Amino acid sequence: MEDINEIHSSIMRKLEAGPALVLEIAESIEKDTLQTQTITDYFVSKGEIKKTQRRFGSSPIYYLEKDRDKALDMLIQTLNGQEKALVNKVRNEKVINTSHLSSAERYISQSLTDFMKTVSAQDNQTGEKADYLYEQGLDLETVKKIMNKDNTEKKDQNPIKKSINNEIKTYKENDDISVTLTKNGFKNPKIVEKEVFICDYGSNNLKVIVMIINKKNLTKKDLINAAGYGITYKTIVFIITNAQKTASNKSFGSLVNIIREEL
Secondary structure, eight states, X not given: XXXXXXXXXHHHHHHHTOOBOHHHHHHHHTOOHHHHHHHHHHHHHTTSSEEEEEEETTEEEXXXXXXXXXXXXXXXXXXXXXHHHHHHHHHHHSEEEGGGSOHHHHHHHTTOTTTEEEEEEEOTTTOSEXXXXXXXXXXXXXXXXXXXXXXXXXXXXXXXXXXXXXOOOBOOTTSHHHHHHHHTTXXXXXXXXXXXXXXXXXXXXXXXXXXXXXXXXXXXXXXHHHHHHXXXXXXXXXXXXXXXXXXXXXXXXXXXXXXXXXX
């Protein structure tokens, strides 16, 4: 049986030349892809090799720390336009308060952990705990310095109130929107953004997000946007819509719920 040290040396030689996929490593050590992934992941667990969470085709990208940027440059080819835009935004700003992002961006960020990380810290302007996205590769001391600098130089431009208990605007009982909400069991609506509300729901007055979307087709982008609100406010989302066609919301589980209504 081939010595594990020889296999290790072969893998390291391969990765010294740059990031590689499972199939490429398999060819260099003359093993099948399943064996190769098992062996390589063992060295990943020991911290000698890095690998991406996101896959390039059917394989993660394996790399040495010195080639992190090369691996991410490969991986960015797998991203769609929205994902690339968010990665570029984080790369440019280094650290971003997530309240400055759209709900869709907050949702998308969860699948981009190779490019960015999240840390919770107190916002010096509001005194409230906030989540920050920061560029992968930055150490926490650097992140802290950037956050402190931003807090002294920037005003909070967050269009969305972070606490679901904030009183923004209560709709009158005879308002058409309020009637639609009440008819579907939602009480005490308070506006977050245009046609997005925080409401009490059910006998326990659970705080939920309700979106009213008046359009023919409810797209995947609409659902991602809704999921973003759910993640931000840590609650479930209801979409009241008259859409004739609706993208599948199975991947969102019970986070996003659709109510059909003539609007």
